Amino acid sequence: xxxxxxNPRYQVTQFGKPVTLSCSQTLNHNVMYWYQQKSSQAPKLxxxxxxxxxxxxADTPDNFQSRRPNTSFxxxxxxxxxxxxxxxxxxATGPPTSNEQFFGPGTRLTVL
Amino acid sequence: QKEVEQNSGPLSVPEGAIASLxxxxxxxxxxxxxxxxxxSGKSPELIMFIYSNGDKEDGRFTAQLNKASQYVSxxxxxxxxxxxxxxxxxxxxxxxxxxxxxxxxxxxxxVRP
Numbered sequence: 001x002x003x004x005x006x007n008p009r010y011q012v013t014q015f016g017k018p019v020t021l022s023c024s025q026t027l028n029h030n031v032m033y034w035y036q037q038k039s040s041q042a043p044k045l046x047x048x049x050x051x052x053x054x055x056x057x058a059d060t061p062d063n064f065q066s067r068r069p070n071t072s073f074x075x076x077x078x079x080x081x082x083x084x085x086x087x088x089x090x091x092a093t094g095p096p097t098s099n100e101q102f103f104g105p106g107t108r109l110t111v112l
Numbered sequence: 113q114k115e116v117e118q119n120s121g122p123l124s125v126p127e128g129a130i131a132s133l134x135x136x137x138x139x140x141x142x143x144x145x146x147x148x149x150x151x152s153g154k155s156p157e158l159i160m161f162i163y164s165n166g167d168k169e170d171g172r173f174t175a176q177l178n179k180a181s182q183y184v185s186x187x188x189x190x191x192x193x194x195x196x197x198x199x200x201x202x203x204x205x206x207x208x209x210x211x212x213x214x215x216x217x218x219x220x221x222x223v224r225p
Contacts (some may be wrong), residue, residue: 031211040120042200042215043156055209090155099144099204099211103155 003027004104006091012110013081021076021107022089031094032074033101034066038087049074050096078109086111113137114205117215124222131188133219135201138182145177145184146202148212149195156200156215158187191223 006026013019023032031050035043046060049068063085065077078085088108093099115138116164125131137145144163148156162168162175162184174187188195198218205214 017186018133033211040217042116042217045212045214048209048211050209050211055212088155099213100146100158101202101213102158102163106155 003007004091004102006089006104006107007013008107009105010101010108010110012112013078014112015082017080017081019081019109021078021089021091021109023074023076023104024072025093025096025104026072027093028071029093029102030096031070031101033094034064034074034076035090035092036085036087037090037106043090048074070103081109081111083107083111087089114203114208114214115202116203116214118199118216118219120217121220122222123219124224125191126224127191127193129191129223131191131195131221131223133148133188133199133201133221134183135185135203135216136183137201137203137205138212139203139205139207140179140182141206142179142182142203143206144204145175147173147175147184147186148200148202148215150198150200150218152197159199164198188221191221193223193225196221196223 034046037043043046091104200218201216202213
């Protein structure tokens with residue numbers, strides 16, 4: 001089945017220790033997104049890619065970086081996690097012909 | 113300021129009833145509208161989308177769009193306990209990348225057996 005996969009599903013890190021979250025897709029979608037979602041809040045877009053074209057949201061902290069080495073994979077790097085970065089991180093993909101988005105299962109990040 | 117507003121709920125309905133979920137948005141020029149369902153601890157799942165004024169039906173779900181009044185709603189007929197979840201409204205705002213959606217914070221629906 002075509003799908004969006006996120007690894008790991010749960011990540012525990014220490015305050016200030018860099019962490020990388022990964023996302024892969026078998027849908028062959030051109031667009032990939034990273035969202036941050038905190039409890040009872042809306043998913044907040046951090047970045048999105050159209051192929052290699054990177055679009056950073058104006059209010060995304062510099063602490064968050066992203067890489068997309070190829071169509072299938074996308075990474076979220078958090079350089080120095082703070083307690084406020086504890087959240088669910090959602091990866092989504094979308095086809096170029098519409099703005100539907102399909103989400104992976106998410107990675108829940110805990111910062112100690 | 114681009115905003116998508118939803119009542120946080122919970123909206124409680126008995127099994128078999130119609131659940132009506134509402135969403136308002138700040139930009140009259142917005143073009144496309146989406147409803148996602150999110151179970152607790154899980155990721156959002158696309159239910160349906162609507163682009164034109166009026167109603168769009170898909171099984172037990174009906175999306176209604178009124179661009180003049182800047183609201184979109186989701187009706188769930190014959191509600192089941194398995195429909196208990198948070199429903200997120202998402203909007204593509206005019207002037208944004210066509211691939212960008214702004215999400216509301218969702219309405220929690222509780223269907224009582």
